[in-house]
Amino acid sequence: MLKSYGIRLGSVGSKRFSSVVVKQIEKQEKSIVLSITSLLNTFDKVVEEVEKLDKEMLKLVSQDKEVQRLMTIPGVGPVTALTYKTEIFDPTRFNDSKSVGAYLGMTPKQYASGEVQRQGRISKCGSSELRSLLVEAGIVMLTRSKKWSKLKAWGLKIMRKKGMKKAALAVGRKLSVIMHKMLIEQKEFIYGEPKAA
Template sequence: MTQLYVGLDVSLEQTAICIVDQEGRVIFEGQATSDPDAIAEVLRCHGNLFARIGFEAGPLSQWLFFGLSNAGLPAVCIEARHAKAAMTAMNRNKNDRNDARSLAQLIRSGWFKTVHVKSQESQELRTLLVAREFLVNKLRDHENKIRGLLRPFGLKVGRVSASGYASRVRELIEGNSRLELCMEALLAGRASMMEQLANLHRELLRVTANDELCRRFMTIPGVGPVTALAFKTTIDDPGRFRRSNDVGAHLGLTPRQYQSGETDVRGRISRSGDSFTRTALFTAAHVMLTRSRQWTSIKSWGMRIAQRSSLKKAKIAVARKLAVDMHRMWRDATPFRWGAAA
């Protein structure tokens, strides 16, 4: 029996579908609503002999992957860079139909890299982290905007605590009715954001306090609730990495390399993978090397790198080391090993 391969070019409203056989001949081309049930209904009209049904990673990937998998269809999510390279090489003219055809041929050839689709729980916890981070950034922007609006009048907020920020602004604008009207509106928005941020932060602390793995991660100096939960939700399944050293490369914490003949150049870190988790690990490394007074073998190793190179490179190296050790702690269910004293 001839096995079939399907390429799906997914957009927000419509999905272009292309079905090819083992020889690469096009069996069907059409469209369906970007909904797992609608796509499955179209595919079932062509039998049940599908070897692979592929689509590139995107905002709807998780929903489509689990929807098609629950319908008994062999769905795979492929890396967007591989998909783009294939579509660019196969078709000079870009449109949804040609993209679906290129994806179908790519799925048939097997020359692609699959993307791990995170579990529903990991996606929900990730949403909690991103929503909290969004409010943190917007609150900072909000306060900077108030400072900027007052500066042309010679009113300088200066260094002030978060709790004393509003009273300091009101003190500066006292007696100016127009500025009071504007600043009170902005301060009311700031107060609302602070309240919602506090709600999300309490939920973050509750989740990490009730999670045994996060508590184990937080025994590492410098690793707090954000870093622990970010690492857990990004990795999702420690078994998908054969070696713990691969985690550093997955998070973009290893240097780029260009090697050809006698040329072998190593550059800066690749910055591939999840930027949020990479930043969180870098922050944890910064805290460990510059603020924490607890001495560990990782800190000792990082300080030696800082002495012979630079502190920034030491932080990157420690961040990569933290990713490797945290994966090993997760996979082997072992506690953090402090190592030798200073």
């Protein structure tokens, strides 16, 4: 809406957003100021409610040892860890950790007819929210995480060959398997040791 009146803000955080907008619209007509101010009031209320939810979520995280254990993985924050635990619910219902990737729709579809066997795109049959959070965690691990891990090294190899999208998905799928093992074995994330050159 601001752009239609020639106002450009640049990058502004949610806490300063309202005050910056109010300064920018001071010289506009009353009807414009009124409409934008009412939108700002709604925005401020939404930000306030989100902050309340964040505090409640962090309380839940501080009381849950399994979620804290999952958060030892670089790139996995409270939202991803809580969503994973909620979606998997009872980790013992999976006989094999590798089947969690398929349950979340992160494995390729298989097509077989006679001698023809092809792998398609991922099935996307599970929770789309958790799938996108795991892919995001994979991106963070590959791009922002400073600490070396065996998983990150594996993902970087894929990234060089196939690109960021496929590497992030592969790391996300691998994370789903590792997180399941962590819940079953009640162990923290193992970074691994780099191979001696």
